[in-house]
Amino acid sequence: MNPANYLVLSGLLFAIGSVGVLVRRNAIVVFMCVELMLNAVNLSLVTFSRIHGNLEGQVIAFFVMVVAAAEVVIGLAIILTIFRTRRSASIDDVNLLKY
Amino acid sequence: MDPLLLAATAPITSTSTGEALTFWIIAPIAVIGALGMVLARSAVHGALMLVANLFCVAVCYLLQDAPFLGFVQIVVYTGAIMVLFLFVLMLIGVDSTESLVETLRGQRLAAAVLGLGFAGLLVFPLGKVIKDQPAAGLEAVNQAGGGNIHSIARLLFTDYVFAFEAVSALLVIAAVGAMVLGHRERTGPKPSQKETLRKRIADGGVLTPLPGPGVYARADSADQQPALPGAGRGLTGGAPAPLEPGGGSPAGDGAGETGDADGDDPPGATDGSAPVGAGKGSGL
Structure with a gap:
């Protein structure tokens, strides 16, 4: 097996995540799809790090993880705040960013 | 990729059989988990599918000489972040099903076609270009720094120290932001015990605790x-x-x-x- 197969897996996961973002309506599920895309990118970073024999890819993947954690915290807090005012977690209900 | 560098560090053209076997077991599970998350009707099922997928990705990290990232993935993602997701799911209510009515006509079909095309665009040229490219491998780099974790730490605190500090500031800001967003200002005065009791009596419900x-x-x-x-x-x-006392049977x-x-x-x-x-x- 060639190490490039990990890149193929990463591309598949990214495409599935993007389809999920396009199709699903529940804000939390959309958010989970974004997480999946971030993970696919991380996997490709780690694979490129191995292909090039250079650890910087792993360091950048680590930074991506930290930023993703911060993003999850803020994103879920925003979803909760919207749910409090709208009583809905559907992204179709927040098409007007007013009131 | 520099061919001289590759020649110097004993490139990997084919991984070991064990790694190949693990990959061919793990990769379909990862894809099935991702598909299940997109297709699952219930958001909680989707979250569990995502946990399986993240776990498989962590195994992929472990296979590729990245033990630190692999364990961080398990602890942070499948541990902390997914628990946070499930918490919010339970707060919002797991039975809040999403409407199946398409607001844009043909959106799902278009998204599926787009996704397939995107996957093909990503996978086929990529696979063709890098199919026979050898990989340099990380053993030499990991050994030079005294292990994977030590090497990553050295990079993190020398070349990437500014990014490291910026990211730590970002984490503090995110924590404060989550508190600000989660805080709710009380609009009215807090009801006293007397008011609570009066309300209970006025509502006419059962005043005493219910029996077991x-x-x-x-x-x-x-x-x-x-x-x-x-x-x-x-x-x-x-x-x-x-x-009535002494009443009938x-x-x-x-x-x-x-x-x-x-x-x-x-x-x-x-x-x-x-x-x-x-x-x-x-x-x-």
């Missing part, structure tokens, strides 16, 4: 008539025993008596002749 399960009474109160097992509605229902007093007794009750206070065991499920 299996007790044939509607409340833990002496003025509430207990119910007898055997008669009444359902399997567990029973007719209320007569309250409980079996003799039929439904008419209980109906009269129930008619005197304030509305909403008690619910027919159901004992608490059944009343909690059916009536209240």
